[in-house]
Amino acid sequence: MFHFYEAELIAAHRYKHRLYLKPTTKIPTPKKEAPMTQAAPQSTHFWQGNEGCAEGAIAAGCRFFAGYPITPATEIAEHLAKRLPQVGGIAIQMEDEIASLGAVIGASWAGAKAMTATSGPGFSLMQENIGYAFMTETPCVIVNIQRAGPSTGQATKCGQGDVMQTRWGTHGDHAMIALSPNSVQEMYNLTIRAFNLAERYRTPVVLLADEIIAHMREEITTPQLKEIEIVDRKKPKRTEKTFFGSQDIPPMPAVGEGYNIPVTGSTHNETGHRYTADPIVHRKLVERLVGKIERNADQLIEYEGYNIDECEAGIISYGCTSRAIYETVELAKKEHIKTGFIRLKTIWPFPDRVIQRMAQNTKALFVAEMNLKQLFYEVKRAVEGTVSVFPINKIGGGEMITPGELLSEIVRRTRNLD
Amino acid sequence: MPRRVEIRITGLGGQGVVLAGEILGRAAVYDGKHAVQTQSYGAEARGSAARSEVIISDEKIGFPKVLKCDILVAMSQSALDKHLKDLKAKGTLLTDEDSVKTIPKTNARVFRVPATRIAETELKSRIYANVVMLGAVITITNLVTKEATEKAIMNSVPEETRKSNLEGFRKGMMQEFIYPI
Numbered sequence: 114m115f116h117f118y119e120a121e122l123i124a125a126h127r128y129k130h131r132l133y134l135k136p137t138t139k140i141p142t143p144k145k146e147a148p149m150t151q152a153a154p155q156s157t158h159f160w161q162g163n164e165g166c167a168e169g170a171i172a173a174g175c176r177f178f179a180g181y182p183i184t185p186a187t188e189i190a191e192h193l194a195k196r197l198p199q200v201g202g203i204a205i206q207m208e209d210e211i212a213s214l215g216a217v218i219g220a221s222w223a224g225a226k227a228m229t230a231t232s233g234p235g236f237s238l239m240q241e242n243i244g245y246a247f248m249t250e251t252p253c254v255i256v257n258i259q260r261a262g263p264s265t266g267q268a269t270k271c272g273q274g275d276v277m278q279t280r281w282g283t284h285g286d287h288a289m290i291a292l293s294p295n296s297v298q299e300m301y302n303l304t305i306r307a308f309n310l311a312e313r314y315r316t317p318v319v320l321l322a323d324e325i326i327a328h329m330r331e332e333i334t335t336p337q338l339k340e341i342e343i344v345d346r347k348k349p350k351r352t353e354k355t356f357f358g359s360q361d362i363p364p365m366p367a368v369g370e371g372y373n374i375p376v377t378g379s380t381h382n383e384t385g386h387r388y389t390a391d392p393i394v395h396r397k398l399v400e401r402l403v404g405k406i407e408r409n410a411d412q413l414i415e416y417e418g419y420n421i422d423e424c425e426a427g428i429i430s431y432g433c434t435s436r437a438i439y440e441t442v443e444l445a446k447k448e449h450i451k452t453g454f455i456r457l458k459t460i461w462p463f464p465d466r467v468i469q470r471m472a473q474n475t476k477a478l479f480v481a482e483m484n485l486k487q488l489f490y491e492v493k494r495a496v497e498g499t500v501s502v503f504p505i506n507k508i509g510g511g512e513m514i515t516p517g518e519l520l521s522e523i524v525r526r527t528r529n530l531d
Numbered sequence: 532m533p534r535r536v537e538i539r540i541t542g543l544g545g546q547g548v549v550l551a552g553e554i555l556g557r558a559a560v561y562d563g564k565h566a567v568q569t570q571s572y573g574a575e576a577r578g579s580a581a582r583s584e585v586i587i588s589d590e591k592i593g594f595p596k597v598l599k600c601d602i603l604v605a606m607s608q609s610a611l612d613k614h615l616k617d618l619k620a621k622g623t624l625l626t627d628e629d630s631v632k633t634i635p636k637t638n639a640r641v642f643r644v645p646a647t648r649i650a651e652t653e654l655k656s657r658i659y660a661n662v663v664m665l666g667a668v669i670t671i672t673n674l675v676t677k678e679a680t681e682k683a684i685m686n687s688v689p690e691e692t693r694k695s696n697l698e699g700f701r702k703g704m705m706q707e708f709i710y711p712i
Contacts, residue, residue: 184574517598
């Protein structure tokens with residue numbers, strides 16, 4: 114009781130003297146001659162995946178980061194805590210992951226491009242706010258560096274077990290965009306793309322990476338800033354009244370611009386007002402939110418393909434696991450098996466069409482992933498029984514599926530099919 | 532044939548094996564080669580098994596992990612016992628002389644480097660054992676140039692330890708500290 118009384122007293126004192134307006138910590142102002150006052154210049158570096166992600170965020174225009182430390186994503190927070198003040202941005206450590214995404218959503222509504230980074234346990238905590246960001250159409254980027262779960266699992270070891278959680282983790286009907294990098298270069302490139310998609314479609318975007326890609330170091334080339342495509346959210350005209358409908362992707366005002374609109378996770382109409390009983394308003398809103406991603410799937414989906422239209426065995430993989438497929442293709446040539454692959458850069462929305470294309474031209478599909486069959490069932494759904502689909506899975510200890518293991522499974526299955 | 536070398540640096544958490552791998556990979560990139568460095572470590576800050584793997588190649592690198600290594604560095608007995616089986620026949624093995632007491636029979640080229648001792652006596656801290664060992668690795672294998680490695684050290688370690696790290700690296704490069712058996 115005493116503490117409560119004391120807090121009340123302080124609050125009253127602050128209010129009286131308007132002290133609450135003063136920030137309790139000094140926000141660092143960018144130094145004029147700081148070593149790097151903007152995104153990293155064009156150059157080749159030897160960076161960790163997490164550094165690539167952080168620098169990609171800065172290049173994309175991210176100026177707010179809120180997060181809570183967690184292996185194997187901490188380096189992103191560490192790097193941005195150092196770099197964001199140099200470019201006039203803010204990095205803040207919150208009390209947990211729920212608050213982290215809350216702060217990011219708030220920053221986005223204040224007009225900033227904002228991001229958080231976490232791993233499985235933190236990603237679980239963020240699910241509620243991911244739904245809120247989706248429902249309120251808040252552009253933001255959530256980086257999930259996957260590790261071996263469930264729960265705290267093997268904190269320092271790699272896994273790819275959050276694929277379905279990314280798609281369906283938050284409750285209710287929704288659609289998600291998730292990108293999957295397989296190199297340090299892509300940690301940089303796809304982070305920029307994640308921001309661009311978040312801004313273009315006014316929706317949260319997940320960069321679904323994994324421990325191996327995030328902790329790996331390799332060479333990466335940062336392009337000249339003018340060569341990087343940057344998308345900014347559509348701003349409303351002064352006369353505009355509807356920010357939650359009337360068009361597929363409505364313009365987004367920022368707090369303080371004078372539009373005085375409500376923002377709510379409850380069902381709302383085009384002006385943002387709550388309508389929690391009207392079936393039509395709910396249907397219209399949620400169908401539009403899901404539809405704006407489903408209808409634009411072709412623009413969202415990116416993949417790397419090889420021999421898609423002509424192969425005996427087709428491998429489907431993503432993230433760190435997909436680093437094995439290049440050598441597998443070479444090894445299979447020696448066994449006289451023509452292999453092809455689809456390496457997913459976009460996991461959600463799921464690229465049904467290209468998978469179906471490969472299914473028409475192959476004897477068997479192999480889905481390689483570091484989990485116990487998550488994307489496997491998506492592939493099975495997409496091909497609708499037209500071709501055999503075999504899972505290749507491995508979990509534990511961060512051990513990757515090796516090219517040799519992929520090959521032996523492909524050899525075994527394809528020879529049995531003859 | 533394009534040259535491709537796979538190195539595994541092993542030891543205990545806190546010995547700097549991950550940093551040693553990072554420096555080696557960065558130096559290779561400065562030399563104009565392709566390099567990938569990966570790591571594996573325990574949840575503890577110190578004392579659990581740690582390893583760092585580097586692949587240096589003239590070609591783009593696909594699979595980033597080392598399955599069979601050309602060069603194995605063991606900074607602890609347990610690390611050697613665990614990883615010696617993954618060293619290719621006629622590979623190169625470097626061990627920390629004081630930490631690794633018994634070396635099983637092997638057909639590898641074996642070098643015992645008193646890295647921890649040099650770091651303790653000459654640099655007054657065992658934390659520099661990793662760069663001393665790195666100096667020995669580079670002298671024996673010529674994987675990367677001395678200049679590139681020194682530049683990589685400068686860009687990889689905290690500013691206040693740059694001098695000591697460079698000194699440790701140079702001591703490791705001095706031939707008389709390396710005893711082939």
